Amino acid sequence: xxxxTFYAVGLGAMGIGVARLLSDRGWCGIxxxxxxxxxxxxxxxxxxxxxxxxxxxxxxxxxxxLCVIATASTVEQVHDQVLWAIGRGMNVLSSAEQLVxxxxxxxxxxxxxxxxxxxxxxxxxxxxxxxxFVMDVLPVMAGLAAVDVRRVHARRVNDLSEFGPTVLASxxxxxxxxxxxxxxxxxNVSGHVGFVESVHLxxxxxGWVVDRVQEQMTPIIATxxxxxxxxxxxxxxxxxxxxxxxxxxxxxxxxxxxxEHPQQIDPGAAGIATGDFLEIEADPRISLQIVxxxxxxxxxxxxxxxxxxxxxxxxxxxxxxxxxxxxxxxxRNALP
Amino acid sequence: xxxxTFYAVGLGAMGIGVARLLSDRGWCGIxxxxxxxxxxxxxxxxxxxxxxxxxxxxxxxxxxxLCVIATASTVEQVHDQVLWAIGRGMNVLSSAEQLVxxxxxxxxxxxxxxxxxxxxxxxxxxxxxxxxFVMDVLPVMAGLAAVDVRRVHARRVNDLSEFGPTVLASxxxxxxxxxxxxxxxxxNVSGHVGFVESVHLxxxxxGWVVDRVQEQMTPIIATxxxxxxxxxxxxxxxxxxxxxxxxxxxxxxxxxxxxEHPQQIDPGAAGIATGDFLEIEADPRISLQIVxxxxxxxxxxxxxxxxxxxxxxxxxxxxxxxxxxxxxxxxRNALP
Numbered sequence: 001x002x003x004x005t006f007y008a009v010g011l012g013a014m015g016i017g018v019a020r021l022l023s024d025r026g027w028c029g030i031x032x033x034x035x036x037x038x039x040x041x042x043x044x045x046x047x048x049x050x051x052x053x054x055x056x057x058x059x060x061x062x063x064x065x066l067c068v069i070a071t072a073s074t075v076e077q078v079h080d081q082v083l084w085a086i087g088r089g090m091n092v093l094s095s096a097e098q099l100v101x102x103x104x105x106x107x108x109x110x111x112x113x114x115x116x117x118x119x120x121x122x123x124x125x126x127x128x129x130x131x132x133f134v135m136d137v138l139p140v141m142a143g144l145a146a147v148d149v150r151r152v153h154a155r156r157v158n159d160l161s162e163f164g165p166t167v168l169a170s171x172x173x174x175x176x177x178x179x180x181x182x183x184x185x186x187x188n189v190s191g192h193v194g195f196v197e198s199v200h201l202x203x204x205x206x207g208w209v210v211d212r213v214q215e216q217m218t219p220i221i222a223t224x225x226x227x228x229x230x231x232x233x234x235x236x237x238x239x240x241x242x243x244x245x246x247x248x249x250x251x252x253x254x255x256x257x258x259x260e261h262p263q264q265i266d267p268g269a270a271g272i273a274t275g276d277f278l279e280i281e282a283d284p285r286i287s288l289q290i291v292x293x294x295x296x297x298x299x300x301x302x303x304x305x306x307x308x309x310x311x312x313x314x315x316x317x318x319x320x321x322x323x324x325x326x327x328x329x330x331x332r333n334a335l336p
Numbered sequence: 337x338x339x340x341t342f343y344a345v346g347l348g349a350m351g352i353g354v355a356r357l358l359s360d361r362g363w364c365g366i367x368x369x370x371x372x373x374x375x376x377x378x379x380x381x382x383x384x385x386x387x388x389x390x391x392x393x394x395x396x397x398x399x400x401x402l403c404v405i406a407t408a409s410t411v412e413q414v415h416d417q418v419l420w421a422i423g424r425g426m427n428v429l430s431s432a433e434q435l436v437x438x439x440x441x442x443x444x445x446x447x448x449x450x451x452x453x454x455x456x457x458x459x460x461x462x463x464x465x466x467x468x469f470v471m472d473v474l475p476v477m478a479g480l481a482a483v484d485v486r487r488v489h490a491r492r493v494n495d496l497s498e499f500g501p502t503v504l505a506s507x508x509x510x511x512x513x514x515x516x517x518x519x520x521x522x523x524n525v526s527g528h529v530g531f532v533e534s535v536h537l538x539x540x541x542x543g544w545v546v547d548r549v550q551e552q553m554t555p556i557i558a559t560x561x562x563x564x565x566x567x568x569x570x571x572x573x574x575x576x577x578x579x580x581x582x583x584x585x586x587x588x589x590x591x592x593x594x595x596e597h598p599q600q601i602d603p604g605a606a607g608i609a610t611g612d613f614l615e616i617e618a619d620p621r622i623s624l625q626i627v628x629x630x631x632x633x634x635x636x637x638x639x640x641x642x643x644x645x646x647x648x649x650x651x652x653x654x655x656x657x658x659x660x661x662x663x664x665x666x667x668r669n670a671l672p
Contacts, residue, residue, distance in 0.1 A: 021483055129481060133480065133481050134481075138477070138478075141473075141474070141477045141661075142474075142626075143642075144469065144638070144639055144642050144643075145465060145469050145470075145630045145635050145638050145639055145642075146630075146634075146635075146638050147357055147634070147637070147638045147641060147642070283634060283638075284630060284631045284634055284635065284638075286626060286630060287626065287627055287628075288624065288625070288626045289624070289625055289627075290478075290622060290623060290624045291623055291625075292623075294481045294482075294620060294622060295620045298482075298483070298619060298620055299481050299482075299620065301483070302480070302481050302482050302483045302619075302620075303480055303481055305483060306479075306480050306483070306662065307480075307662055310662040310663070324661070324662045325477075325660070325661060325662075326642065326643055326646040326660045326661075327646070
């Protein structure tokens, strides 16, 4: 059996992490498209094919079993890269949050990608720690041990300190409260991407028809000095964002799904314990917690890497994590 | 689409529970073999086919999509019932603990059942809350969010009070310590069945070659009065059993898997909090808890019922829960 091969699109922290883990498991990197143009891939990802150099453009001669795309968050942003990889006969594994469950939020693009993948006989999966695991797949799996699931509440309290400047800026870390609201309005502070996708994954798994969602994002203001790497944030400034989403079914006041996700740097400085907390109202009720939270960076790399073998073996098309776990609802069957 | 049908073998508390839940979900009971001979099935399981009566023997004219077998714990005990159901062209869903993962502990019988099922084009699955979920499938799923999984420790502290006299007797509840040890030696107190199966499921999922297991069972002695239903146990007598298993790989002193399972009646009387506790040594380390524990009775009914649709759609053969979740190890691929 020859070793499986992969091509990497995007070698930021996430792309490098996944590529190295795949390489550790016997996958061979045969090429990459990223900003480190001209560098030997093997210098960044040990074990890669000798001679493979990082390119600025997508290599129209690339041949690999898998393409790892770790460049952006939305389906629109990764669409061209995904179609290029499909066109080259590669399965696609992406960290794009919206691609985790695009069937309800980007249905036309999802359909387009699905058809191209079916025609090419390859599979496409978006996944990560969240969306992709903590607030959606984990409740679905835990729900396997209950009947009459009526409501899901998930709260993920995590620490952003490990992330670099790009991620911290996307949460408005270090801004004043006023600047934070301006940056949100201007689209420069996006915070967590994937809430709506997690909601629809859960709803389809449990058979709920979601009628309306309500999202909120408010700044978390430091009451004490906090640090992340070399960045120091003084009291009164923004150290994170508190995001939440509530999903409703028709005619019911109480939300069927609520997800809460306060993300901040250095929560320990304020005595805030991190963790993943899950309440499933069902018979029996399930109260699950993971303390501390599953770390975002390595967590996403792990979920992606761990899905690689299963993805390559799966049926062609745009698949989601729900295709890999036992799902209870017949509603899910309405999707391709 | 006509409604799917099932035949029930064994209508004790578990068999009735699963049958009622299946019936709630649109499955139609068309026959049953159990001790309530002559009774109309619909009296016990509302929604069953009119005219279906409970029989003492296995009905050689039975035709159904699924056979639910809830009669016993070992593969040897359910073997004839499983082969009968396969021979009638039915998929099989069983609560037999050993059937959850029989490939290592009852390999010949597993192979025999697998071949018969493949020939008949049906699937056979053993599952439940434990084995089948809490101490094996849940760690495998949680492990999806980590790399370099080195060790699994699971502890399930549960309450037996809800169970009837047969289950309580199998734990030696109410015996003296001396009587408990005699009953264990005589094979009359078996306690939890399925530890070895959970160990092998975990080992195969994570790619560990288990070389040796060490099991222990000691009585839990009441220091205060405890109650379960009408049964009262006085201080000094047995209120449960503390079971554990440790699994080792060759040449390594520390166990790769440890499972601890103290089961007792009325733990609240002694101030003991129940729960499912899971530690996965990996990168990142995952500390997960479900408090209180997922209740055994309804938990097993839920897992079984929730797997019914996926089972009927799965590839023919003797399948396990590992066939329904993304599994990381290539070792698993050595099994049929």
